[in-house]
Amino acid sequence: MTGFATVAAFEAALGALPAIDPDAAAAARARQARLTKPAGSLGRLEDIAVFLAGWQGRALPAIDRARVAIFAGNHGVTAHGVSAFPPEVTVQMVANFERGGAAINALAGAAGLELAVVPLDLDRPTADFTIAPAMDAYECLAALSAGAAVVEPGLDLLVLGEMGIGNSTAAAALCARGFGGSAADWVGPGTGVDDAGIARKRVVVDRAIAFHAAAPLTPFETLRRVGGREIAAIAGAVLAARMARVPVILDGFICCSAVAPLAAMTGAITDHCLAGHCSAEPGHRRLLDRLGLDPLLALGMRLGEGSGAAVATAIVRAALAAHGGMATFAEAGVSDAG
Numbered sequence: 001m002t003g004f005a006t007v008a009a010f011e012a013a014l015g016a017l018p019a020i021d022p023d024a025a026a027a028a029r030a031r032q033a034r035l036t037k038p039a040g041s042l043g044r045l046e047d048i049a050v051f052l053a054g055w056q057g058r059a060l061p062a063i064d065r066a067r068v069a070i071f072a073g074n075h076g077v078t079a080h081g082v083s084a085f086p087p088e089v090t091v092q093m094v095a096n097f098e099r100g101g102a103a104i105n106a107l108a109g110a111a112g113l114e115l116a117v118v119p120l121d122l123d124r125p126t127a128d129f130t131i132a133p134a135m136d137a138y139e140c141l142a143a144l145s146a147g148a149a150v151v152e153p154g155l156d157l158l159v160l161g162e163m164g165i166g167n168s169t170a171a172a173a174l175c176a177r178g179f180g181g182s183a184a185d186w187v188g189p190g191t192g193v194d195d196a197g198i199a200r201k202r203v204v205v206d207r208a209i210a211f212h213a214a215a216p217l218t219p220f221e222t223l224r225r226v227g228g229r230e231i232a233a234i235a236g237a238v239l240a241a242r243m244a245r246v247p248v249i250l251d252g253f254i255c256c257s258a259v260a261p262l263a264a265m266t267g268a269i270t271d272h273c274l275a276g277h278c279s280a281e282p283g284h285r286r287l288l289d290r291l292g293l294d295p296l297l298a299l300g301m302r303l304g305e306g307s308g309a310a311v312a313t314a315i316v317r318a319a320l321a322a323h324g325g326m327a328t329f330a331e332a333g334v335s336d337a338g
Helices: 007-014 022-034 044-056 076-080 088-099 103-111 137-148 167-179 195-211 219-226 229-243 253-257 260-265 282-291 307-325
Strands: 066-072 114-119 157-163 248-250 273-275
Touching (some): 007 137, 007 219, 066 103, 066 307, 088 114, 157 229, 157 253, 157 307, 167 195, 167 229, 248 307
Parallel strands (some): 066 157
16 A cells, blocks of 8 residues: 555545455365365464465465564654653664664564665654644544555565654553553553552553543544654555455564554454563453453563564464375375374
């Protein structure tokens, strides 16, 4: 997709989500039943292979080209002391990504992922969303379109991640506005703030939810009011990937929060998504439950950058290797239990 020129275009796409290819999924499931193993013995690896087959539209899915896209943005809400790190770290980490020195560089290489780093107006933080919308409509559409732009023809898999000091506060606000609850239900330590920092974050999120209470509870309005550019970009990438039938692996709490406003209106938005892992951020498990996603991993990670999703890519590749590389009972001359 080239992007979302208008709010109406974004909402139209959200209302016309393509579905999985049932014939391809059924063919993949039938192949699983013929492979030289007891039925169901590879557990979720079998389900992953069928999932990929359905979205790629072929009984033998493959990952020849996979991309991890990391979106970066800065947040005006950091003025309230909600992060353990100053906002300039966002710029510094983007430079680290571009030099190849971050965790995601190493993990993307190990997972066979090409890396796209997309900084979004880092010299212009979003507004403090306790007193104003984080973005105006034009800024939010630009961020959504920047996300859509990473979904290029030929991609077999898209992995998503983020970088942005202060964005765990925005993520908590998105979840609270999308799915309800107080700040205490969604706020966690993020980059590692202490108890006093968590208390400040809760006050900020509750204040933001109260300030925007009268605004429409549409996905677009929630993203632009209490989100961030990098978070809106993830939402745009998820939606564009759906329109192109590209399966997606989501990363941690912040990455998944980008989908929360969309899922609150259209639960089917996550049908083409896998949750790479459950992070150590307290609200992530609750969010995954609301999104209907069962994470592939739980390693106590809380870095962001798409790191957990990149590690999970190895599991997806293993699922496809077994699906495509094993012999059937007939090919191997092995007696079928059926």
